[in-house]
Amino acid sequence: MQYEISKEKSAEFLRQAIQHMSMQDAAFHPVSYAVWYEYSSGEHAHLIDEVNSLIEKEKKLNEKSTAQLFNKHIASLDADSAQNIVDRFTHVVSDINASTIKAGQETTQFRKTLDAWSGELQQLDGKVASHMGQLLSETANIQQSMHTLQHQLQSSLQEITDLKNEIVKAKQEAISDGLTGLMNRRGFDLALHHSLESVSANADTCLIIGDIDFFKRVNDTYGHLFGDKVIQAVARIMKAVSGDLYTAARYGGEEFVLLLPHTTLETAREVAESIRQHVANISIKNNVTSKLISNITISLGVTAYQPGESTDSFLNRADQALYTSKAKGRNQVTIITEELAAA
Numbered sequence: 001m002q003y004e005i006s007k008e009k010s011a012e013f014l015r016q017a018i019q020h021m022s023m024q025d026a027a028f029h030p031v032s033y034a035v036w037y038e039y040s041s042g043e044h045a046h047l048i049d050e051v052n053s054l055i056e057k058e059k060k061l062n063e064k065s066t067a068q069l070f071n072k073h074i075a076s077l078d079a080d081s082a083q084n085i086v087d088r089f090t091h092v093v094s095d096i097n098a099s100t101i102k103a104g105q106e107t108t109q110f111r112k113t114l115d116a117w118s119g120e121l122q123q124l125d126g127k128v129a130s131h132m133g134q135l136l137s138e139t140a141n142i143q144q145s146m147h148t149l150q151h152q153l154q155s156s157l158q159e160i161t162d163l164k165n166e167i168v169k170a171k172q173e174a175i176s177d178g179l180t181g182l183m184n185r186r187g188f189d190l191a192l193h194h195s196l197e198s199v200s201a202n203a204d205t206c207l208i209i210g211d212i213d214f215f216k217r218v219n220d221t222y223g224h225l226f227g228d229k230v231i232q233a234v235a236r237i238m239k240a241v242s243g244d245l246y247t248a249a250r251y252g253g254e255e256f257v258l259l260l261p262h263t264t265l266e267t268a269r270e271v272a273e274s275i276r277q278h279v280a281n282i283s284i285k286n287n288v289t290s291k292l293i294s295n296i297t298i299s300l301g302v303t304a305y306q307p308g309e310s311t312d313s314f315l316n317r318a319d320q321a322l323y324t325s326k327a328k329g330r331n332q333v334t335i336i337t338e339e340l341a342a343a
């Protein structure tokens with residue numbers, strides 16, 4: 001879905017969407033707003049066809065058919081697009097809410113004025129007093145409708161807040177690893193791109209890739225659950241070593257990465273060496289035999305970013321360093337500089 005449209009055009013879609021929504025049986029909420037916004041934008045031929053045929057059959061869309069349309073045509077959007085829809089809806093509802101509050105205040109003032117006049121006019125002319133009574137009762141009805149609308153808008157705003165929180169949570173979950181709480185590969189790739197795009201990215205940005213040694217054997221010998229505990233223990237080390245300075249992630253099954261901005265290759269090597277040593281000191285209880293298992297090791301590769309190179313080339317060089325460590329017997333750190341990689 002494209003959102004690169006002019007403000008005027010999007011305001012026009014909003015206006016049309018609200019008009020359509022007001023004619024349906026479904027309440028005003030982000031889901032129906034999203035359906036009608038997309039309908040009004042004219043972008044989704046399938047959505048438009050289905051809405052038109054539903055309206056032809058049912059006259060109005062109810063909650064169920066609106067939710068079905070949303071799930072079928074809109075729920076597949078990514079978190080950013082969903083966020084976009086919610087943000088736009090928040091603005092619309094907040095604006096309407098503000099106008100309603102203002103209109104409510106004006107109606108209250110109007111009623112007060114009528115009340116004051118009513119007393120005076122009653123003494124003068126019975127007919128005028130009767131018209132005044134009608135005006136007062138109609139104003140009271142308007143006031144009641146305003147209260148109801150305000151109440152509905154307040155619940156819409158609450159619903160939007162809940163939805164926003166869910167989106168924030170979904171976004172967070174999309175970039176974190178469930179087993180370790182570290183960033184996952186997707187999150188790391190985003191962080192890496194972001195970091196390398198920044199003007200301060202230079203040769204003092206380093207990357208460490210680590211891979212637990214013979215991990216298949218760990219799983220085969222002690223079981224998958226024990227393997228998970230090992231992964232979690234290594235993740236804790238990565239987290240502790242990173243602090244606020246570096247970005248750590250679980251890049252794959254038993255593979256970890258660490259991005260070190262503003263760090264020399266020598267410091268990165270020391271960090272990698274410290275990770276290696278900490279992992280070699282891991283000791284985990286095997287719940288089946290109650291014995292402590294401590295022969296866990298990790299191989300690591302380290303390299304420095306070469307200004308202008310692609311993220312793939314940066315990652316590949318670190319990977320090359322890691323596999324040199326594996327090939328040389330594991331449980332060690334290898335550094336590859338640009339010159340060595342080219343050789």
Ligand SMILES: Nc1nc2c(ncn2[C@@H]2O[C@H](COP(=O)(O)OP(=O)(O)OP(=O)(O)O)[C@@H](O)[C@H]2O)c(=O)[nH]1
Pocket residue numbers: 179211212213214215216217219223224225226227228231252253254326330
């Ligand atoms: N317990 C557990 N195992 C996993 C997980 N993800 C991947 N693995 C296992 O990790 C193992 C990786 O094995 P390999 O890629 O063959 O490598 P390795 O045995 O570590 O050997 P080297 O890397 O050459 O030292 C596989 O057996 C996967 O099943 C996970 O989340 N939990």
